[in-house]
Amino acid sequence: MDILNLLIQGTLLGGLYALFAAGLALMFGVMRFINIAHGDFIVVSAYLLLVAVLTLGLHPLVGIALVTGLMAGAGYLGQRVLLNRVLDEDILPPVLVTFGLSIILQNALMEGFSADSQRVPAGGFDTASLSLGSEIAIGLLPLSMFLAAIGVLGVLHWIFFHTHLGRLLRATADDAAIVPLMGASNAHTFALATGIASAVVAIAGTMLAMKTNFDPTIGPSRLLFAFEAVIIGGLGNIWGVLAGGIILGVAQAIGAQIDAGFQILAGHIAFLVVLALRPRGLFAKS
Amino acid sequence: MADATVPLTKSGFDPAALATRAAIIVAVGVLATAPFWASRADLRMLMEALSFLALAQMWNLLAGYTGLISVGQQAYVGLGGYLFFALAMFAGIPVLWAIPLAAGVAALIAVPVGWLAFRLQGAYFAIGTWVIAEVFRLLAAQFPALGGGSGISLPVALAKSIAQTRGGRETVMYYVAFGIALLSVAGVWLLLRSRWGLALTAIRDSEPAAASLGVDVRRVKFMVYIATAAGTALTGAFIFLQKLRITPEAAFSVTEWSAFVIFIVVIGGLGTIEGPILGVILFFALRDLAADWGTWYLIGLGTIAIAVMLIDRRGIWGALRARGVPEIFATRRVLK
Numbered sequence: 001m002d003i004l005n006l007l008i009q010g011t012l013l014g015g016l017y018a019l020f021a022a023g024l025a026l027m028f029g030v031m032r033f034i035n036i037a038h039g040d041f042i043v044v045s046a047y048l049l050l051v052a053v054l055t056l057g058l059h060p061l062v063g064i065a066l067v068t069g070l071m072a073g074a075g076y077l078g079q080r081v082l083l084n085r086v087l088d089e090d091i092l093p094p095v096l097v098t099f100g101l102s103i104i105l106q107n108a109l110m111e112g113f114s115a116d117s118q119r120v121p122a123g124g125f126d127t128a129s130l131s132l133g134s135e136i137a138i139g140l141l142p143l144s145m146f147l148a149a150i151g152v153l154g155v156l157h158w159i160f161f162h163t164h165l166g167r168l169l170r171a172t173a174d175d176a177a178i179v180p181l182m183g184a185s186n187a188h189t190f191a192l193a194t195g196i197a198s199a200v201v202a203i204a205g206t207m208l209a210m211k212t213n214f215d216p217t218i219g220p221s222r223l224l225f226a227f228e229a230v231i232i233g234g235l236g237n238i239w240g241v242l243a244g245g246i247i248l249g250v251a252q253a254i255g256a257q258i259d260a261g262f263q264i265l266a267g268h269i270a271f272l273v274v275l276a277l278r279p280r281g282l283f284a285k286s
Numbered sequence: 287m288a289d290a291t292v293p294l295t296k297s298g299f300d301p302a303a304l305a306t307r308a309a310i311i312v313a314v315g316v317l318a319t320a321p322f323w324a325s326r327a328d329l330r331m332l333m334e335a336l337s338f339l340a341l342a343q344m345w346n347l348l349a350g351y352t353g354l355i356s357v358g359q360q361a362y363v364g365l366g367g368y369l370f371f372a373l374a375m376f377a378g379i380p381v382l383w384a385i386p387l388a389a390g391v392a393a394l395i396a397v398p399v400g401w402l403a404f405r406l407q408g409a410y411f412a413i414g415t416w417v418i419a420e421v422f423r424l425l426a427a428q429f430p431a432l433g434g435g436s437g438i439s440l441p442v443a444l445a446k447s448i449a450q451t452r453g454g455r456e457t458v459m460y461y462v463a464f465g466i467a468l469l470s471v472a473g474v475w476l477l478l479r480s481r482w483g484l485a486l487t488a489i490r491d492s493e494p495a496a497a498s499l500g501v502d503v504r505r506v507k508f509m510v511y512i513a514t515a516a517g518t519a520l521t522g523a524f525i526f527l528q529k530l531r532i533t534p535e536a537a538f539s540v541t542e543w544s545a546f547v548i549f550i551v552v553i554g555g556l557g558t559i560e561g562p563i564l565g566v567i568l569f570f571a572l573r574d575l576a577a578d579w580g581t582w583y584l585i586g587l588g589t590i591a592i593a594v595m596l597i598d599r600r601g602i603w604g605a606l607r608a609r610g611v612p613e614i615f616a617t618r619r620v621l622k
Binding site: 028032033034036082085086090091092093094095096097099100101102103104106107108110111220221223224227228231261264265268269271272275276279 | 349355357402405408410413414416420421427428435540545548549552556581582585587591592595599
């Protein structure tokens with residue numbers, strides 16, 4: 001069953017794309033702000049895991065926890081020190097500052113780690129698979145990435161709808177100008193949102209590091225995948241990014257089946273078709 | 287407000303206006319005679335600088351006056367380049383005619399592409415244009431006739447059809463670059479002084495206010511998008527004539543045709559004609575200085591762009607204007 005196999009592999013890949021997309025969607029939802037360096041932060045997380053596992057000799061799971069904590073803290077601080085200063089009605093300053101960050105990060109990684117392709121070994125876990133029948137095999141790593149994506153989205157859902165912080169984030173998303181009147185600090189709320197988004201970025205980046213080869217230049221294309229998953233899924237819907245990620249992943253898997261050169265193109269075309277037919281996405285909340 | 291501006295009423299003798307007019311004439315004169323005084327290397331550098339000036343004016347017109355932030359104008363640089371190669375090599379169009387024709391075809395392609403991109407707003411528009419540029423890049427690699435992923439060179443016979451000698455070719459190509467840059471600056475200036483310019487300035491200052499005064503905001507923005515696509519493709523066609531070789535990676539490079547161009551405009555001063563000119567001069571001076579710095583040069587450029595946003599987002603020209611330096615290309619209307 002080639003088709004079934006394609007759908008399964010594409011869906012599992014979609015889990016990774018949903019992880020890429022969740023951080024982007026969260027920051028846009030709360031701050032109306034798009035981080036152009038989003039993909040580069042994913043790549044930075046991958047390199048941090050590389051250092052934790054290969055240089056410090058830590059277990060990959062310990063490395064993931066460490067990188068996630070580090071990125072969350074850096075995200076909070078970065079928002080407070082840099083990004084909060086350029087957030088206002090004008091969209092150019094945040095776009096430009098994060099574009100500048102993207103160029104800086106790519107070249108700093110190039111300087112520190114060279115342009116060579118890297119990969120973090122996951123101790124045999126990355127090649128192990130479950131076989132279902134004779135023709136379909138599900139890789140343990142893609143499967144656990146998909147489950148991690150569902151777990152992360154579940155946690156985000158819980159934070160948003162069942163905690164005090166979530167109420168604050170939703171209120172800020174609705175009207176950031178009013179919330180300070182109720183005694184909350186936007187600077188702090190924005191930084192918390194970026195902190196959470198950066199933790200998700202770290203999980204996405206560390207997964208990427210174990211799944212495929214990476215080098216300093218692959219950030220921008222990860223930004224585009226994340227963006228496409230957000231738009232396909234629809235704005236303002238946490239579970240929409242999972243649907244968007246899966247549609248993108250399946251489109252890429254089908255494209256790759258037709259011709260190796262079509263993989264990425266097929267994903268972009270799926271995005272453009274959704275944009276043409278349903279510009280608010282498939283599962284947008286009004 | 288007593289500086290050099292477009293007077294609504296005729297005013298008398300103005301020494302500042304006269305001085306800036308003289309400065310423009312001298313600068314244009316120096317550039318117009320470059321093939322007679324510049325060395326071969328300088329001439330090549332000037333051609334590149336003039337190309338970047340045209341790209342910067344186009345991005346500035348789009349972002350500075352309509353607020354459309356695109357990170358995907360490399361789509362039109364590459365499209366212009368590839369269309370130029372296709373028209374010159376397969377349609378037999380004379381090389382120098384293929385350049386404007388490529389721009390015209392690119393403008394036609396920009397109509398449906400713009401329709402799609404305009405379904406996204408603000409920062410989403412920025413990333414959407416980037417996706418479209420990536421689609422163009424991946425599609426370009428799918429045409430075996432145009433060299434596929436490894437690119438294609440312009441046949442020697444076509445290059446020689448411009449002029450037989452190398453010096454002659456370089457002189458002709460220089461004047462093409464000079465013409466494109468002049469067209470971009472004068473075109474934007476004349477546009478801003480026209481009725482359209484009034485609408486653009488109104489949109490820049492406040493979209494709802496412009497709409498309430500009868501400006502069809504969406505239409506004006508769309509027309510400017512098409513016009514800048516054509517100008518960008520025109521420049522792209524020339525850039526790849528000068529390089530004599532085109533590959534998908536070079537044609538649709540986000541660093542080269544978006545990052546550098548955006549940094550030039552923003553560091554120089556967005557929403558002014560002088561800003562991109564100043565930005566190009568600084569960019570090339572810095573590049574000369576930092577030729578051996580490699581990645582550190584790009585890190586420095588990114589840092590400067592961020593610093594401009596934090597310190598004074600009007601850019602260097604905007605900061606100078608605020609300190610009383612008179613504008614060179616008067617586009618504002620002031621009652622005297």
